[in-house]
Amino acid sequence: MSRLARHADRIATGSAAVTRRLAVRAAAWIRRGRRTDLTGWRAALGCWLRLSLLALGLYLLWRLVRAVPNLLWLLSAGWLLAAWRAGRPTPTPADEDAPAAPNTDAVRALLLEAMGDADAVHLRTVLAHLQEQGHGQDWTVGDLRARLEALGIPVQLKVKAPGSKGPTRGVRRADLLASQPIGEDAPTGPSTAV
Template sequence: MSRLARPAGRIASGSAVVARRLAARAAAWVRRSRREDLTGVKAALGCWLRLALLTLGLYLLWRLIRAVPNLLWLLSAGWLVASWRAGRKAPAPAAEDAPAAPDVEAVRVLLLEAMGEGDAVHLSTVLAHLQKRGHGEGWKVGDLRARLEALGVPVHPKVKAGGKGPTRGVRRVDLAPSPAAAPESSTASSTAA
């Protein structure tokens, strides 16, 4: 099982990259047809036409596969090769471009700062807090969640905080200070007071 885990992970991550690329290209192609010299519905007619063409193309592809089912083997092989290639390239730039891994204690302090006096904080609030300080540009809540979970910070699916409804968040009880940082945090809190 462990021998197949690495190739399967490469294909899975590459497949996600290929799907995002195709979706981004299709969206960009549709977006480029918007007319800037017109207003209202007339400006978006090109977008609607290209969206209809994409839908028609997908429908024709589906009909072709229904008529010739063996074509799906060829399409699957093409997708597999593209996913394999994209999976090989995907991790390398992410590892090079990624900043050094943040200190768990620094993340805990940041979460407590975003939490304020409350018992919990939503991930959307933490992300806004980060972006206000110039970090996490372009991140989404899912990106933040993945990074927190990689650091071992428990993220709960239904957290109520700030008078808002339940959504993904972090609770104060899960942010117990590490034993090594306990003396530093007590001196830091006494100097801050």
């Protein structure tokens, strides 16, 4: 890969990460507008108000850029800088000794460890487990899902795990063990591999 292609890839990766972070933060901010002391449509009025404020802010930004087109250069430079920073590979001290690709067996062991005695585990539970061990501090559930799918570990859309309020993305024990090569035993020991 040429140097220019590496830089373009870093900006594209970082731009996707910045977009994801902004969307997650905006959605969380809108969600916090829900009132718990009310029920029905009245409880959601705060969410609608915050969504309207966000739309108004975007509209005003668009109008400002239309009125002062040179502002777009400043906004573009800011976005490129944020994307460049977010797209930076984050080396860890273990990277010098670690293989280029994650060990699928170690990831399976980590998933089984996070699963415990249950038949399934939600990705947010796995992410919390990883972050407790000091890994993936800036990851989202989407980042974890992409990494698991890249390793060939099946992620299901609606998984019901014990102690959860409802189904969400997760990994089932049966799928995890079925995706293992034939003749190999399931990893059982704890793992710190990411």
